[in-house]
Structures are given as structure tokens and as C-alpha cells.
Amino acid sequence: MLFHTSRDSHEEILSYEWYAKLYQKITRLTHLLKNVDLVDGRMVNVTDDSVIINERMEQRMRIFKSFVRAFIGCPSVQHTIQKNVAASSGDANCARLVCFSKPCEREPMIVNSLTIVSNFLKVSAQQRKSVRLTICPQVTQHRIWVGAIDEILNGLNLEIGLLNDQCPTKGTKMGQQIVSSCLKFLAKTETSYDRDSTSWMRLAPAKVVDSHISSKWEEVLEMFNDLIKCLENERGLLYYVSKLEVMKEGLAQIKDVLADKHIGYKEVRLQESLVQKKLSKTLGHSSKCLFTLLLYYLNGQVRDIEVDVCGGIYANGSDNKFTLCMGRILTSDEDKMVWSGVKQLDRALGLFKFLWETAGMKGVLDLQGHLWSVGATERSLTYRGNTFFLHGPLANCDQINSLQLESPTVSSLLTVSLMAKKNPRGAPIRKTAEQILRESQEHFGEQKSVDPTELYDYRLHKRNDFEDSIRRVPGDTAVWINYAKWEGSQNEFDRARSMWELALEEDCRNHTLWCKYAEFEMINKFINHARNVWDRAVAVLPHVDQLWYKYIRMEEIAGNVAAARLIFDRWMHWTPDQQAWLSYIKFELRHEQVELARQVFERLVQCHPNVVSSWIKYAKFEMRRGEIDRARNVYERALEKKLADGDGDDDEGAEQLFVAFAEFEERYKESESEALRKEFGDWVLIEDAIVGKGKAPKDKAYIHFEKSQGERERRRALYERLVERTKHLKVWISYAKFEASALSKDGGNPDLSEADLCERKKQSIRGARRVFEKGINYYKTSAPEMMEERVMLLEEWLNMERSFGELGDVNLVQAMLPKKLKKRRQIASDNGLSAGYEEYIDYLFPEESQKTNFKILEAASKWIKKKIVSNDQ
Numbered sequence: 021m022l023f024h025t026s027r028d029s030h031e032e033i034l035s036y037e038w039y040a041k042l043y044q045k046i047t048r049l050t051h052l053l054k055n056v057d058l059v060d061g062r063m064v065n066v067t068d069d070s071v072i073i074n075e076r077m078e079q080r081m082r083i084f085k086s087f088v089r090a091f092i093g094c095p096s097v098q099h100t101i102q103k104n105v106a107a108s109s110g111d112a113n114c115a116r117l118v119c120f121s122k123p124c125e126r127e128p129m130i131v132n133s134l135t136i137v138s139n140f141l142k143v144s145a146q147q148r149k150s151v152r153l154t155i156c157p158q159v160t161q162h163r164i165w166v167g168a169i170d171e172i173l174n175g176l177n178l179e180i181g182l183l184n185d186q187c188p189t190k191g192t193k194m195g196q197q198i199v200s201s202c203l204k205f206l207a208k209t210e211t212s213y214d215r216d217s218t219s220w221m222r223l224a225p226a227k228v229v230d231s232h233i234s235s236k237w238e239e240v241l242e243m244f245n246d247l248i249k250c251l252e253n254e255r256g257l258l259y260y261v262s263k264l265e266v267m268k269e270g271l272a273q274i275k276d277v278l279a280d281k282h283i284g285y286k287e288v289r290l291q292e293s294l295v296q297k298k299l300s301k302t303l304g305h306s307s308k309c310l311f312t313l314l315l316y317y318l319n320g321q322v323r324d325i326e327v328d329v330c331g332g333i334y335a336n337g338s339d340n341k342f343t344l345c346m347g348r349i350l351t352s353d354e355d356k357m358v359w360s361g362v363k364q365l366d367r368a369l370g371l372f373k374f375l376w377e378t379a380g381m382k383g384v385l386d387l388q389g390h391l392w393s394v395g396a397t398e399r400s401l402t403y404r405g406n407t408f409f410l411h412g413p414l415a416n417c418d419q420i421n422s423l424q425l426e427s428p429t430v431s432s433l434l435t436v437s438l439m440a441k442k443n444p445r446g447a448p449i450r451k452t453a454e455q456i457l458r459e460s461q462e463h464f465g466e467q468k469s470v471d472p473t474e475l476y477d478y479r480l481h482k483r484n485d486f487e488d489s490i491r492r493v494p495g496d497t498a499v500w501i502n503y504a505k506w507e508g509s510q511n512e513f514d515r516a517r518s519m520w521e522l523a524l525e526e527d528c529r530n531h532t533l534w535c536k537y538a539e540f541e542m543i544n545k546f547i548n549h550a551r552n553v554w555d556r557a558v559a560v561l562p563h564v565d566q567l568w569y570k571y572i573r574m575e576e577i578a579g580n581v582a583a584a585r586l587i588f589d590r591w592m593h594w595t596p597d598q599q600a601w602l603s604y605i606k607f608e609l610r611h612e613q614v615e616l617a618r619q620v621f622e623r624l625v626q627c628h629p630n631v632v633s634s635w636i637k638y639a640k641f642e643m644r645r646g647e648i649d650r651a652r653n654v655y656e657r658a659l660e661k662k663l664a665d666g667d668g669d670d671d672e673g674a675e676q677l678f679v680a681f682a683e684f685e686e687r688y689k690e691s692e693s694e695a696l697r698k699e700f701g702d703w704v705l706i707e708d709a710i711v712g713k714g715k716a717p718k719d720k721a722y723i724h725f726e727k728s729q730g731e732r733e734r735r736r737a738l739y740e741r742l743v744e745r746t747k748h749l750k751v752w753i754s755y756a757k758f759e760a761s762a763l764s765k766d767g768g769n770p771d772l773s774e775a776d777l778c779e780r781k782k783q784s785i786r787g788a789r790r791v792f793e794k795g796i797n798y799y800k801t802s803a804p805e806m807m808e809e810r811v812m813l814l815e816e817w818l819n820m821e822r823s824f825g826e827l828g829d830v831n832l833v834q835a836m837l838p839k840k841l842k843k844r845r846q847i848a849s850d851n852g853l854s855a856g857y858e859e860y861i862d863y864l865f866p867e868e869s870q871k872t873n874f875k876i877l878e879a880a881s882k883w884i885k886k887k888i889v890s891n892d893q
Contacts, residue, residue, distance in 0.1 A: 042087055049084040050394045053351040056081065057360065059326065062259060066360045071179070073256050079484050085328055085349045086480065088392055089126045092329065092347075097411070101390065104398055104409050118334075119345040120390070125332050131325040131368065134314070135306040137375050141333070147379040152305045154378050159313040160299035162292035166206055168316040169240075169267060173202050176260040183256060195250040195257075202243050208235065209279045237295075238275035244268055255492065262494065263322060269309040273302040318374065325368045329390070340383045344372055345390060353396035353410070362401060362408050365389040369406060482506065497523045497533055508540060516540070517549070531557070531564045538570070547578060558587075562594045569603070581611055592620075595627050598634055605641075614645065625654075629661050632673040636680045643684070655681045659742070674750045675757075678742070682735045743794075747802075749809045752795035753816050759787035760820060785827055792817040796836065800867075807863045811838065838863035 055067050058081045063072035091097055098121055105119075120126055131137060138148050158164075177199045183192050244264050251257045277298065278291045303310040312322050329347030336343045346368055348361040369387040376385045389408035396412040486503040493499065500523030507516035520537045527533060534557035541550035554571035561567055568591045575584040588604045601624040608617040621638045628634050635658035642651040659681065662674055739755040742748075761784075792813065799810035814837055821828035841862045849855040 046087050046394060049080055050351055053081055053084055055352050055354060055357055066357050082484060083480060088349045092120050092126055101411060119331055120329060127330050129327045129330040133306055133308050133311045137372060141376055143379045148305050151379050155314060156300040159317040160296045162295050164313055164317050165295055166209055168313050168322055170206050171316060171322050172263045173199050179257055191250040191254060195247055198243050198247045202240060205240055235280045237271055237277050237279050241271040241275050244271060266308045266312055269307060270299055273298050319367055325371060327368050342383050343386045343388050344369060345388045347390040350391055350393040353393040358410060361391050362403050366403055495526055497527050497530060501536060528560055531561050531567055534567060565596060565600060598628055598631055632677045655684060675754050678754050682738045685738050747798060749812060752813055756788045756791040759791055760784055781827060785824055788820060811863060838865040
């Protein structure tokens, strides 16, 4: 076998009574469902092509087909299939062909994407790329694109019309209007030309050109959105709503392209080519929109392909020859029913062969279809060069009696769930009927006898309920989650995983869904499965921190520290926020990896260099480990980075960094004093104790003041070094605020008198003014071109003087403020020519104004002297 199967299921010997009961149910359902088939999720009467909306009948149809699949696996039926194929072909190799013998070969399949076909044929990734490159230019032609949309809208219009005739609703009425507007829009995209013209352009006679605004495909996209909202609650139209959702993918890519035949022939052709190019470029191999276009290209229809029995690809006695077998289950053997089934099978077989040949698969692929109907006469049919076999699984009760003699083993997969869409990241595994029965027998043991048919019916009914809910609300992942949990409660973990995968197909961007899936695996102690889920989750949603945290936590609890470290490294490549990096550092410290934690800190400050708190945490990390030189290096690098960037919007961060650096220097100086004390003895402590005896509170306050003054001197020295080194505006302002901060600190000391307090406030103000004056003088003499910084420093000074209250001198600063002048200057283009003028703000400082006035007076004096001399002459 070439197609993918998860594993071979166990065969279970079932009793004669089991088959007898099941045959009775099949017979009864056949009479109830005569000439009715399930097509595209809808019940259709094949006799008159009418649509039947009946939930109970749909449920019966699914049960009927699942029962028949069980009988296809019977040895007697298998023998009949092999005999008929050999008799029809007359080939010895075909006589050895055994198809539909395994449960996985009797699964149903809905083909709605190239991915499903490629997975079935085991097409490689390189071949898939080749397939896409081959078919995209063909199926994205403008006529194919318009034809596919037109096919969907016309079918939808017909269905809405029928509903409006029976029981119209507000949604269907509005929907019909929108569909009509869409069809009118498509009619405008048809290019007129004269078919009888001998010119290669075939232009039509000239027409009056409308003055209207050209339409774009974006209008269709908006109408599709409105149409989906109107019809999303109409159960009978869910198929068409799903097709509208599929085509929205293509519309979103071409929404800016014009779609109007009145814009001129050449322009129309250009826009049509743009449609083809954009769709070819953006529609991927797994795109359902691309697959819909392919169906229309091959068959002129857009309906998804349904296969009741998926079969497989079988070696046909030669290395280069294979046979693809698929099947369909019918409710009668009337000619119209049979040929309807043949045509549907032919569509499926043709699609698979088309992809086989397009992908360049090795070997010749023959096609073979099989149809089953209770009571049908065994015969073969030929349609479009392919052979189709009609089988009657159980023609009468005599065949049932023969089952008892053959001791049958039924390897049948009673699949009642919707065909699981193949997830590119996972391979869902399904349970077989005999597995259900075998495991139920193991569960109940010999003490309690359980009717296998009743157990099967219960589970079948429960699954049908879930699937009905899924069809009613296709996008509701909560239904899939409940379905998966129920399967898990039945210990059907493989089926549960299929449900989880289908839920992810519906909403793979839902991180909560990923978490619940992984936790489901963890609760049931499937660690490797959980690891796979987490790994896929962080790949799909790398910016959701919760997924990374839980993934790492699972590995750490499992004792897999190395794997957890690798996950952290993967996470850090996505440049997460600071908290993620700190979690990585804490992880390393928990496992006593100080050097690795230091490396992570280095990566953190490189990733987020403008986050001041990261630098401070890094420095404190080094300080706690006694690495003073390393800590100072961190502060110095942070300061250089902050001042080099000149980010004026983060003054608070800059001040925080300066203060932290100053406090570090104070603490480091104290540690040096402690080292000296250890070296020269405790005479300093003794002196402090002696001096401290018999002092009045005022003297103690004075001593406290002296100590605080020593600390301030050290911080002042640090600011002096920073100012001398950087001359940065932020440093000047921070330094001045530091000098002025003594006002608030000394004001809370109750031991100081009013006179002392006032004097110290004046000292603080003088210190702040000294810093401002020094900064202004620097900008005035050494950096006159930095007028903006000078003005900003003056404004900061003015605000501070106002904050001083009565002790402040606002006039002192106002006398230094410049005048703002609006000027114009010429703009030069890249080639050196004039490109116009622009306005800008210039500043005229007081000293410049005095110079200007002096020059005016000097010029006036010279003019007067010159005038007097001329008069004397």
C-alpha cells in the first residue's frame, strides 16, 4: 500500500448473531432510504434531484453507510469482490488483488483540498511544490475564477429561491438581493468582443463610455461578508456559506484589482492578468480556494468530492503498475442511482489520477470503482474508459448462514465521524468497530456480558449527536472540545486526538485550545504526545508567552532540564519582553548555573538596550555575587548607551539610572572604608563611641547633618564626573535637581531651627543655580550651535525657580531667555537647484541682541560723521 495509515487494526471474530442483527438493520434502512443519497452534506433524492432537509433521515443515512462498511470487510464479501474483479479483467495479477480488506481502507473521505489528495498518494514536499507551480497558472485564469464564483452564486440563488417560496425569512430575502448584486457585478467583468472579427484583438463596436467610477473586487468581498452574515443561521444553506468563506481567501488577495469591462480592452486584459498573477502567487498548496478552482477547471463544478469507501493504491503485480480502488454505497440498484454513483466515483478517481500524473509519480495508475447496494446483481460497468463493479453485499439470508461456516473476521472501520481533515502537523488515528468491541469486552470482563451491537449503537448515536452539533455551528470549537473529551472518557484516545486536530483546523490561532489539547495529553500521561502539541503550538503562536511557560514547566517537572533550556533559547530568538528573559535567568539560577545566567543577562541588555531596569537588575546581580568591577562596567555601559541614544521621552528612566549608579558608588565607597577599618583596627568605632557620649540633641542632629553632607559630596562628585564626561542636557538637569532635592530632605528634620532651615534651603538653591549657570555657560561658549538644548535648560531652570516660591528669582532666568524669530531659508534639491523655501524658528539671545544694537549704533555714527564731512566740503 502506498497511502498513509496510522496502524493496522486488530481483527476480531464476531458471532453469527451479530451479523444477523446488523443485516436486519441494513435491510430496513435500505427501504427507508431508497434512491436517497448524501451529497455535499445534503440529502438528495436522486430520482428528481430534489433536496431533502430532514435531520433524522441524515442520521439514518450515516448509520446505514457505516453498517454496510462493516459488511464489506466480511470474508465472504471480500471473496466475492476478488472473484468479480478477476472474472472481469481476466488478468492473473488482478486475481491476487485484495482491496478494502483493512479497516483503514473502508473509511469515508471528503476531498476538499490538495493536501488530502497528496497525503493519500504520499506525494513528497518537492512534488507538492511542483504540482502547485503547474496547476496555479491554469486554474487561476480570469475565466476560471469568474466561472467558479458564478457557479457558486447561481446554485445559492436557486436554493434561496426555493426557501423563499416555502418559508421566507429576513436573512434569505436580504441574501437573495446580495446574490443578485454579485451576479450583476460578475456580468460587468465579462469582456465584450466580436467573434466574427478577423482581427486578433476581436474588438467590439465602439460603445458609449460610462463616466462611473471603476469597480474593484473589494466590492465582491464586502458583499460576500454581508451574505455570510445573512445566511449563517440557515441550515439548508451551510454548504454554500462554507464555499463563500473559501472563495473569500482569493478575493482578499485581488481586492485592489479593477473589475470593469468599460475601462478599455487593453486595461481589461491587464487587470485580468493581475487576477491570475496574484492568485497564483498567494494561493498555497493547502488552499481550499485553489482546490475549488481546480474542481471547476476539471469538472465545471465546485462541489467537494465525497468518497464512501476510500480504498487505496494497490500494487498490480508489477513495479510500475498500480490500481487505485475507491467505493460508493448506494440505497438502491436502479439505473439512475447507479449511474449517479458511478459519475461521483469517476470525479474522485479522475482527480487523484490527475494529481498522480502532475506530481510525476513513478508507475502507471489504473482506476477502479466499486459500488455496493443490498440486493443488487453483481455486474461491471464501463464509464470513460474506467471499470466500475456493482456488488450486492448480502443478497439474501442464505449468505448470512454461510457466514457461520466461514468463522468470519470483520476488520471493518465503522466511521461515523466527519472525515478528519489531515493536519499537516499531525496524523490522526481512528478506532475500528472491532477495536471498540474488543476493548469494551476487556473493560467489562467475563463477569458482565455486554451486547456488542448495543454498545456500538450507543457510541454511534453519541457521535452522531456531536457531529450534528458541528454541522449546525461549524466554527464552534467548544463542540469539538467536548467531542474530544467524550472520546477520551471512553478511552478512545486516538479518536480524541482526531477531534482535537479538527478543532485546531477550525481555529489554530486559539492558544487556549492548544493549552487544553496539551493538558489533555498530560493528564492522561502521554508526555511525548503533549511535547509534540506544545512544540507545534509555540511554532504557530510564538508570541503567546503562556504557551512557552507551560511547555518549559512541563519539561522542568519531568526533570528534562536540557530540553527546557533549549526551549528557552528558542523563545529568546523571538525577542520577548523583559519578563521572559528574567524567567530564563531565574531558571538558570534555580539550577545553580551562574555563568549561564550572566550570559542570559548579556543577551537581555543587547535585546532591550533601552530598558533601564534591565541594566540595573544586571548590575545588582553582579553586586550580590561580589563582582564590583563587573557591576560598575554594567552601569558605565548603560550610561553610555542612554546618553548616546538621547531619548528625550525617557527622562525618568535616565534619572533612575543616574541615581542607581550614584547609590552603587556610595555603597562601594562604604565597602572600601570597611576594608580600611579591618586593616587598621577598630579605632574609628571607638572614637565614634566616645564622641557620641553626652551630646545634646542639637549636636547629634549636627553630626547627622555632617554625615549626610558626606554622602551628598560623594554623589556630587559623581555628577561632576558625568558632566565633565558627557556635557549632556539630561545630566545637567539631573544634577540641578539633585542639588535642589536638599530642600525636601532637610524640611523633614524637626531638630533644625527656622534660621538653619532657611539657610540650608538657600544653599540648595545656590547649588542648583550654580549647576544651571555652569550648563548655560557651556552651551553659550563651547557649543553655541546647540541653541535648542540651551533653551530647554533655561526653561527647566525657570520652572525650578518658580517651584522655590519666595526664595526663587524668576527675573534672573527671564533675563536670559531668547526671542523666538520665524525665518525662511531656501531648500536645495538633490541636483543642487532651488526647491523652494521653508520656515524655521531661530533664537536671538540677549547678548546677541546687544551686539546687534551696538553694530547699528556704530553704523549710524559712521554715517553721521560721513554726512558732516560731505556737508563741510
